[in-house]
Amino acid sequence: MNTSHATDTPPRFDCVVKAWRAHEAELLAYLSRQLQDHSLAQDVLQEVFLKSMRAGQGFCRLDNPRAWLFQVARTTLVDHTRLAKPWVDLPDDLVAPVAEPRPAVDALNACLGRNLARLDEADRAVIEACDLHSQTVRDFAQTHGLSLSAAKSRLLRARQRLRQHLVAHCGVQFDEHGQVCCHVAMEAT
Structure with a gap:
């Protein structure tokens, strides 16, 4: 996601855009390595960008914006992984396993x-x-x-x-x- 076209951002978001431009490429590389899917990494990156924009002036007061961005990227990645439930088509002739009889005791x-x-x-x-x-x-x-x-x-x-x-x-x-x-x-x- 390239935000270089965002030259008319309000002054309150200047610090977010500046930090984003400085770290966007390495965030995308990190997410691409983790997900092994570039387009999915771009989607997660978009979520991280939105979270940083929502932080607004709070983001500007951070001591280490890069660390904050990577932490948000990690938690967003974890959330995304938890929500992604893989679906597997089961064959129609799949037989349900026979339940083991309960031990007598x-x-x-x-x-x-x-x-x-x-x-x-x-x-x-x-x-x-x-x-x-x-x-x-x-x-x-x-x-x-x-x-x-x-x-x-x-x-x-x-x-x-x-x-x-x-x-x-x-x-x-x-x-x-x-x-x-x-x-x-x-x-x-």
């Missing part, structure tokens, strides 16, 4: 909530604190006035009771390693 959310409620308050508190809220057993012991070994035992017993409820009320099944492998959907009981 993930499908137990509702059943877990129902069965946590069946536990007594002490069991529910230790499981919620240590297993659901990632509190350490040591911290749980300290906040509840227990020894570490007592808190570990309480957590172990609470997990065993929860496991029994999940087997009885959710149809949870375990593999040979003791890991949840599947469950049979059962009515909420």
Whole structure:
């Protein structure tokens, strides 16, 4: 964009035009390198010029107009890149990917909530604190006035009771390693 024809600019824009003439070529070169498209770089350069004109007298008070112009060029380039959403035509015969089945343990959310409620308050508190809220057993012991070994035992017993409820009320099944492998959907009981 050549602004050399702008000889009749109002005096308040003289400093903008002067700085623009001094740095326009290097701004265009920078934008062309970044975008690798000369005509697109000229469009972005036009936006930078408009922003500098809008700055008006504020631009004239800048200590380093070149630095300001390059900063505006960079942010305008980033904005332009964010807004440019490439479109790709997809073939008509494209098949949607088959969704992976959810792991059995993930499908137990509702059943877990129902069965946590069946536990007594002490069991529910230790499981919620240590297993659901990632509190350490040591911290749980300290906040509840227990020894570490007592808190570990309480957590172990609470997990065993929860496991029994999940087997009885959710149809949870375990593999040979003791890991949840599947469950049979059962009515909420």
